[in-house]
Amino acid sequence: MRPVLLQGHERSINQIKYNKEGDLLFSVAKDKVIGAWYTSNGERLGTYNGHQGAIWTIDVSPDTTLLASGAADNTIKLWNIRTGECVKTWEFPTAVKRVEFSEDGKQLLAVTEKRMGYLGTIVVYDVRYGDDLTDQTDEHSLKITCEDSKATVAGWSYLDKYIISGHEDGTVQQWDAKTGESLMVVEAHEYDTTINDLQFSPDRTYFITAGKDKSAKLISSRDLSILKTYVADTPLNTAAITSKKDFVILGGGQAAMEVTTTSARQGKFEARFYHKIFEDEIGRIKGHFGPLNTIAVHPQGTGYASGSEDGYVRLHAFDKPYFDFMYEVEREQARK
Numbered sequence: 424m425r426p427v428l429l430q431g432h433e434r435s436i437n438q439i440k441y442n443k444e445g446d447l448l449f450s451v452a453k454d455k456v457i458g459a460w461y462t463s464n465g466e467r468l469g470t471y472n473g474h475q476g477a478i479w480t481i482d483v484s485p486d487t488t489l490l491a492s493g494a495a496d497n498t499i500k501l502w503n504i505r506t507g508e509c510v511k512t513w514e515f516p517t518a519v520k521r522v523e524f525s526e527d528g529k530q531l532l533a534v535t536e537k538r539m540g541y542l543g544t545i546v547v548y549d550v551r552y553g554d555d556l557t558d559q560t561d562e563h564s565l566k567i568t569c570e571d572s573k574a575t576v577a578g579w580s581y582l583d584k585y586i587i588s589g590h591e592d593g594t595v596q597q598w599d600a601k602t603g604e605s606l607m608v609v610e611a612h613e614y615d616t617t618i619n620d621l622q623f624s625p626d627r628t629y630f631i632t633a634g635k636d637k638s639a640k641l642i643s644s645r646d647l648s649i650l651k652t653y654v655a656d657t658p659l660n661t662a663a664i665t666s667k668k669d670f671v672i673l674g675g676g677q678a679a680m681e682v683t684t685t686s687a688r689q690g691k692f693e694a695r696f697y698h699k700i701f702e703d704e705i706g707r708i709k710g711h712f713g714p715l716n717t718i719a720v721h722p723q724g725t726g727y728a729s730g731s732e733d734g735y736v737r738l739h740a741f742d743k744p745y746f747d748f749m750y751e752v753e754r755e756q757a758r759k
Contacts, residue, residue, distance in 0.1 A: 493519030674715030
């Protein structure tokens with residue numbers, strides 16, 4: 424698997440996202456620039472300029488019309504993907520750490536930082552499509568204030584029924600997406616270890632979390648029951664579920680300042696593949712020179728991309744052996 428190396432950022436990558444078709448990849452980093460790339464050859468399509476601070480998060484609407492980004496300049500920006508123009512800016516008192524479009528693309532949620540006397544919040548905006556994309560609302564349709572522990576990540580469950588958030592204290596919370604009422608809280612990770620990532624399965628009925636406690640959990644969206652646990656030997660920043668094969672990919676690594684020796688081996692900067700059902704680690708892919716901050720899986724399940732503290736995005740296309748790999752039990756199932 425020879426990766427395509429995408430070089431376009433000067434600072435560490437924070438999040439990468441494929442569009443629904445998987446022909447485009449978007450990347451954001453601490454250098455105020457949003458990059459757009461063709462996934463077929465890694466060619467750079469363009470950049471979206473306008474943020475005044477590190478960009479923490481990005482998402483693409485289901486029809487690849489709009490791009491949402493959240494940054495340390497306390498704003499969310501909505502972009503017209505085709506023209507590159509910024510069609511709307513929403514301002515907040517604190518930084519925006521996560522944005523995600525709902526399954527139908529008609530709503531956008533954002534997670535804001537807890538800072539300077541402001542509590543962390545999850546806000547939802549209605550998004551309008553049409554000939555004039557600048558015609559967006561100013562007011563949010565829902566606001567959830569996180570009284571206990573601030574939310575670090577959040578997303579939409581199946582049919583946009585719930586909003587599910589991961590928190591700084593290791594808990595996962597389920598909210599009613601219409602009323603904002605808290606329905607359930609579960610201690611998913613060790614107490615007081617931050618949940619750094621939360622990504623849904625293709626049908627959004629379950630999701631995976633990546634925690635600072637060196638573990639990733641597969642959790643049901645309906646009742647927040649923990650289905651599987653994947654144990655790693657390093658703090659995790661990101662975790663993703665692959666379609667087509669029953670695998671999950673985890674990424675992390677210790678920050679450079681916490682590693683006594685700087686060899687890439689010591690920092691454990693590999694993408695780790697685990698079997699989704701059996702919870703075993705089945706392989707690793709090396710390449711980055713810093714902790715992996717974000718992993719995204721191609722919507723068709725044909726490859727994945729990873730973004731790291733080293734400022735590079737690596738695009739991988741899976742080889743035949745990846746698709747052929749099976750456990751003995753799976754082979755027997757397949758023969759039947």
